[in-house]
Amino acid sequence: MVLTAFEAALLGIIQGLTEFLPVSSSGHLALGQALLGIEAGDVTFEIIVHFGTLLAVVTALRERIMVLVRGCLARDSGALRMLGFLILGTIPAAVFGIGLKTTLEEAFASPAAVSGFLIVTGVILWTTRFASGNRKEVTLVDAVIIGCAQACAIFPGISRSGTTIGMGLWRGLDSREAGTFSFLLSIPIILGATILAVDDLLAHPPSGDALWTLIIGAVAAYVSGLFAIRWLMRILAGGKLERFAYYCWIVGIVGVGYFWS
Numbered sequence: 001m002v003l004t005a006f007e008a009a010l011l012g013i014i015q016g017l018t019e020f021l022p023v024s025s026s027g028h029l030a031l032g033q034a035l036l037g038i039e040a041g042d043v044t045f046e047i048i049v050h051f052g053t054l055l056a057v058v059t060a061l062r063e064r065i066m067v068l069v070r071g072c073l074a075r076d077s078g079a080l081r082m083l084g085f086l087i088l089g090t091i092p093a094a095v096f097g098i099g100l101k102t103t104l105e106e107a108f109a110s111p112a113a114v115s116g117f118l119i120v121t122g123v124i125l126w127t128t129r130f131a132s133g134n135r136k137e138v139t140l141v142d143a144v145i146i147g148c149a150q151a152c153a154i155f156p157g158i159s160r161s162g163t164t165i166g167m168g169l170w171r172g173l174d175s176r177e178a179g180t181f182s183f184l185l186s187i188p189i190i191l192g193a194t195i196l197a198v199d200d201l202l203a204h205p206p207s208g209d210a211l212w213t214l215i216i217g218a219v220a221a222y223v224s225g226l227f228a229i230r231w232l233m234r235i236l237a238g239g240k241l242e243r244f245a246y247y248c249w250i251v252g253i254v255g256v257g258y259f260w261s
Contacts, residue, residue: 010220024162
C-alpha cells in the first residue's frame with residue numbers, strides 16, 4: 001500500500017528520533033506501523049528513511065569523520081586504530097543480523113514482543129546511573145564489548161544507541177566519547193542495512209505516486225535524526241541518560257497491555 005504524506009512524515013520522524021535516541025528505532029517503527037495499520041515490511045520505505053538517518057549522522061559528525069578520513073589517508077596510527085575499532089565493533093552485529101534474519105522477522109511481526117524488548121531497554125538505560133568514567137580514548141577491549149552490545153540491538157525494541165552508549169559508560173568512557181563512538185559505529189550498520197535491502201528496492205521500484213511520500217519520509221528522518229543526535233549529546237553531557245528508561249518502561253508496558261492477546 002502507498003503511504004499518505006502524513007504517514008510518511010510521521011514514520012520518518014519516528015525513525016529519525018529513535019534511531020539515535022536510546023529508545024529503539026526498529027521497535028518504534030514496528031509499533032507505529034501496527035497502530036497505523038500499515039503493513040510491516042515496506043522495504044522501500046525502510047531503505048529511504050534509513051538513508052535519511054545515515055545522512056543525519058554524517059552531517060552531525062562531519063568534522064570528526066573528516067579528521068578520521070584524513071588521518072587514515074595520511075596513515076596516522078591513531079586514525080587507523082579507530083578505523084579498526086569501528087570495523088571490529090561492527091562484526092558482531094553483522095554476523096548475528098545475517099544469522100538471525102528469520103527470528104528478527106518473527107519478532108517484528110509481534111508488537112507485544114517489541115514492547116517487551118522496550119522494557120528491557122529501559123532496564124539497561126536505568127543501570128547507567130551507576131556508571132561513571134572520564135576516559136577519552138576507546139580501546140580494543142572497548143570496541144569488542146561495545147560491538148557485542150550492539151549485536152543485542154538487532155532485536156526490535158532493544159535500543160542500539162542505548163546499549164552501545166550504556167556499555168561505553170560502564171567501560172569508563174567519558175559520556176561524550178561514548179556517544180560519539182556509538183554514533184560513528186551506527187554508520188556502517190545503517191549503511192550495511194541499506195545495501196542489503198537494495199536488491200528488494202530494485203525488484204520493487206517505487207511508483208510515481210509513492211515517490212513524493214518517500215522523499216517526505218527521508219527528509220523527515222534526516223531533520224529529526226540531526227535534532228536527536230545534538231539533543232542526546234547535550235543530555236549525555238549532563239549525565240542524564242537514565243531518564244529515557246522511564247519513557248521505555250511506559251511505552252513498553254502500555255504496548256504489552258494493548259497488543260497482548
